[in-house]
Amino acid sequence: MFAIFIMFLAAIVAGTFGSMLGLGGGLIVIPVLTLIFKVPMKEAIAASIVTVVATSTSAAVVYVEKHFVNVRLGMVLEMATTIGALIGGFTVAYLSPSALRILFTALLIYTAYNMVRKAGQEKGALDEVYSQLPADAPQEVIDDHISNGYTPYTVRNIPVGMGASLVAGAISGLLGVGGGLIKVPVMKLAMGVPMRVAIATSNFMIGVTAATSALIYYSRGMINPSVTAPSVLGVLLGAQIGTRLVRKVNVKILTWLFIGMIAVTAVQMIWKALSGAG
DSSP states (O other): OHHHHHHHHHHHHHHHHHHHTTOOTHHHHHHIIIIISOOOHHHHHHHHHHHHHHHHHHHHHHHHHTTOOOHHHHHHHHHHHHHHHHHHHHHGGGSOHHHHHHHHHHHHHHHHHHHHHHHHHHHHHHHHHHHTSOTTOOHHHHHHHHHTTTSOOOOOOHHHHHHHHHHHHHHHHHHSSOTHHHHHHHHHHTSOOOHHHHHHHHHHHHHHHHHHHHHHHHHTTOOOHHHHHHHHHHHHHHHHHHHHHGGGSOHHHHHHHHHHHHHHHHHHHHHHHHHTOO
């Protein structure tokens, strides 16, 4: 019982951290479960995929209500994402825990690289935005301009988006994380979708993708309720805390702390993979 309570507290931290950095809790939940609580890799991935369903559904409701979601685009891309999730969900049963650890470590490194690049580009991008606005512009106007949420746009390169969504779905189903790390940049850079709309549409899709994978994990008996339940509840609560704290914390410091944590976690994951741990 005590271990479940500690797991719940750890999931709260994961959800808080993840929401403040715009990431799903899975990137933190999986290392915590496997490295600290010695949960088997496949059970940790299964628990994480259920937390993705819960958190993305909660966020999607808000985004749809505020009309940030491009529902038509989301439904089109979701077809490819769901196929990818099925492929990833079925494939996971045939991979060894060591192989999954190596793949997850590669995902951590990719995430860290993107966060380093984003931290370096953020100041320049903000300076460009501010230079286009009146000196006395109110904060809400600045926020909307930065997010680009209300600028008219035309969706392009649908085939590219479909291909990226297929890959994102496979990664989500295989490693128990949301596919937003791939879909959001592709929608923004290749498809011409504003950042706020890309994030909202990605959240809208992630719940369906994760639910598809979760059914496969459940049918294979990989979902352990004693691990999944506290993880889901903790991440949900942490996400609510994180969204309220994000404006009060220096996110740049938080980002670099997270990158450091990813580096340590990646080393531990590789070590366990090479040692053949389950």
